[in-house]
Amino acid sequence: MAEAKPHLNLAFIGHVDHGKSTTVGRLMFETGAVDPHVIEEYKKEAASKGKATFEFAWVMDSLKEERERGVTIDIAHQKFNTDKFYFTVVDCPGHRDFVKNMITGASQADAAVLVVSAIDGVQAQTREHVFLSRTLGVNQLIIGMNKIDATTPPYDEKTYLQAKDEISKLLKMVGYKTDDIPFIPMSGLMGDNLAKPSENMKWWKGPTLLQALNNLKVPQKPTTLPLRVPVQDVYTIAGVGTVPVGRVETGVMKKNDKIIFQPANVTGEVKSIEMHHEEAPQAEPGDNIGWNVRGVSKKDIRRGDVCGHPETSPTVAKEFKAQIVVLQHPSAISAGYTPVFHCHTSQIACTITQILAKLDPRTGAVKEQNPAFIKAGDAAIIMVTPSKPMVIEKVKEIPQLGRFAIRDMGQTIAAGMCMDVVPR
Numbered sequence: 001m002a003e004a005k006p007h008l009n010l011a012f013i014g015h016v017d018h019g020k021s022t023t024v025g026r027l028m029f030e031t032g033a034v035d036p037h038v039i040e041e042y043k044k045e046a047a048s049k050g051k052a053t054f055e056f057a058w059v060m061d062s063l064k065e066e067r068e069r070g071v072t073i074d075i076a077h078q079k080f081n082t083d084k085f086y087f088t089v090v091d092c093p094g095h096r097d098f099v100k101n102m103i104t105g106a107s108q109a110d111a112a113v114l115v116v117s118a119i120d121g122v123q124a125q126t127r128e129h130v131f132l133s134r135t136l137g138v139n140q141l142i143i144g145m146n147k148i149d150a151t152t153p154p155y156d157e158k159t160y161l162q163a164k165d166e167i168s169k170l171l172k173m174v175g176y177k178t179d180d181i182p183f184i185p186m187s188g189l190m191g192d193n194l195a196k197p198s199e200n201m202k203w204w205k206g207p208t209l210l211q212a213l214n215n216l217k218v219p220q221k222p223t224t225l226p227l228r229v230p231v232q233d234v235y236t237i238a239g240v241g242t243v244p245v246g247r248v249e250t251g252v253m254k255k256n257d258k259i260i261f262q263p264a265n266v267t268g269e270v271k272s273i274e275m276h277h278e279e280a281p282q283a284e285p286g287d288n289i290g291w292n293v294r295g296v297s298k299k300d301i302r303r304g305d306v307c308g309h310p311e312t313s314p315t316v317a318k319e320f321k322a323q324i325v326v327l328q329h330p331s332a333i334s335a336g337y338t339p340v341f342h343c344h345t346s347q348i349a350c351t352i353t354q355i356l357a358k359l360d361p362r363t364g365a366v367k368e369q370n371p372a373f374i375k376a377g378d379a380a381i382i383m384v385t386p387s388k389p390m391v392i393e394k395v396k397e398i399p400q401l402g403r404f405a406i407r408d409m410g411q412t413i414a415a416g417m418c419m420d421v422v423p424r
Contacts, residue, residue: 005086006218011109012089013133015123019146020115023188024089027209030195031080084214109133111140111216113209114167118145118185121163122170131325132415134174137399139219141181142212143167148201149187155200160185175364182212221285226312227251228393228401229289230344231261231305236298241271244301245290246345249400251308253291254282261296261305262314263389263424268296285400304346306391306401314391314401318424319353324406324416325379332373338387339408344401348390354383381419392418 012020079088112133116126133141143164151159160183168178184193185204192198195210207215228250235243244261253259257270271292273280283289291307306314326333338351358368359379374380395402395417406414 005081005084007086007088008110008216008218010087010089010213011112011133011138012115013112013129014115014144015117015120015125015129017117019117019188023113023115023144023146023186023194023209026188026191026194028080028089030191031082031210082210082214085216085218087213109138110219111142112138113142113144113213115144115146115188116163116167117147118151118159118163119147121166126167127170128327130170130176131174134176137395137403140216141171141176142209142216143181143183144188144209145183145185146188148185149190149192155185155192155198157185157201157203182207182215184209184212222250222398222400223252223284225250225398227253227257227259227308228314228398229253229283229291229307230346230391230401231301231303231307232345233303234298234301235290237292240292242268242293242296242298242301243274243290244293244305244307246288246307248283248285248287248289249344250285250398252282252284253289253307258310259293259307260310260313261301261307262391263316264301264305265316266296266300267310268293270294304344304348304390306344315393315421316389316424317386317392317418317421319383319385319422320392320418321356321381321383321420322404322416322418323359323379323381324414326374326376326414327412328376329413330409332375333413334373339406339413341384341386341390341404341406343390343392343404346390347407349387350384350390351387352382353385356381356383382416389424392421394418394421 012024014020079086081087114126114130114133116122145160145163148155148160164183167183171178171181184206185201186193186198186209188194192200193204193208195208197208198204227248229244229246229248231244232246233244235245237243253270253273255270255273258267259270260267271294273283274290274292275283275287280287280289283291308314333352333355335352335354338349340347341350355371355374356369357366357380358371358374359365359381360367364379371380391401392404393401399417402418404416404418405412406416
């Protein structure tokens with residue numbers, strides 16, 4: 001069997017209608033992941049529905065309802081190969097009501113392509129997605145300056161440079177180093193600079209999107225951090241025993257390890273580890289596993305518990321300090337507000353007990369100490385008390401367990417990260 005290529009999760013982010021889905025669809029087509037005849041079919045169907053130019057986008061928008069609306073709803077998972085990597089694309093929707101998907105989607109991404117229309121430049125959601133990517137720890141970024149074929153005049157370098165300048169300012173504000181980030185003028189629809197250098201832009205000497213993707217780095221697996229496996233489900237299997245299932249976020253689990261589950265505070269021993277229905281001697285970050293535990297019964301542990309080693313046991317918070325960005329809220333948020341915090345696999349109601357400071361969302365500088373309330377668009381430092389025991393870690397120590405989304409009224413209110421924890 002050929003040596004497996006390294007795998008990367010790639011998110012496509014950016015403002016609605018700036019061409020994310022079209023870019024991804026075209027990229028899949030160019031790398032041979034989608035048959036030309038499928039695109040032809042889509043092209044005919046798109047024209048008949050009055051949605052011409054949407055044919056590439058429909059590769060990603062395979063849900064029928066999305067095709068009628070021309071909007072990407074769920075996170076579509078698609079795969080494609082370059083000569084260096086094997087990519088899973090998490091095409092993140094750009095519409096407001098799908099930010100929850102964005103949080104669960106972007107946090108799985110090793111890198112992101114920010115698609116920005118060279119004509120419209122930075123829009124509200126461009127800001128929000130850049131800020132979210134930063135908050136969610138997406139460290140590698142590629143900027144696709146899309147719709148360069150539709151500038152006036154077409155393929156205009158001046159328009160590209162103006163938009164590039166605007167985006168650079170935004171990226172610097174949230175702390176990205178723009179020198180390491182490629183800004184690629186491209187056309188998702190026409191295919192300029194996606195897989196092949198464009199004949200229409202002799203002024204561009206940089207990489208194509210495909211070359212930029214090949215230049216990404218495989219992130220180091222956080223194997224040296226303490227073991228953390230958030231439990232997704234727990235099964236009892238006849239003749240085997242208790243089998244929790246989850247994804248290893250950090251550290252390494254080996255057969256015969258002594259382990260502890262928090263906040264349940266029960267200990268056991270790893271009898272066996274299974275991945276893709278095969279037994280494995282150990283599991284590393286990114287592995288989805290079922291592990292058979294000796295000495296723990298199914299009723300002791302549940303979804304949202306976190307498994308670790310007893311000597312570096314997962315932290316159970318009595319209260320914690322967090323930095324959040326309020327994405328949307330119909331009115332204002334003040335102390336006493338109790339929404340649901342989604343952190344790793346746990347969903348727990350938590351009370352915001354204090355708002356310590358309001359920050360400038362673009363720079364992170366303190367705007368106001370102890371404000372009475374915060375509202376949509378604000379960033380803030382808050383104190384939080386969970387209504388029942390919950391595991392959360394400092395983002396500086398174990399970033400994978402330090403990030404969370406805040407949900408209320410069926411929408412994502414805020415995204416944030418844990419700065420400090422008062423353990424129980």
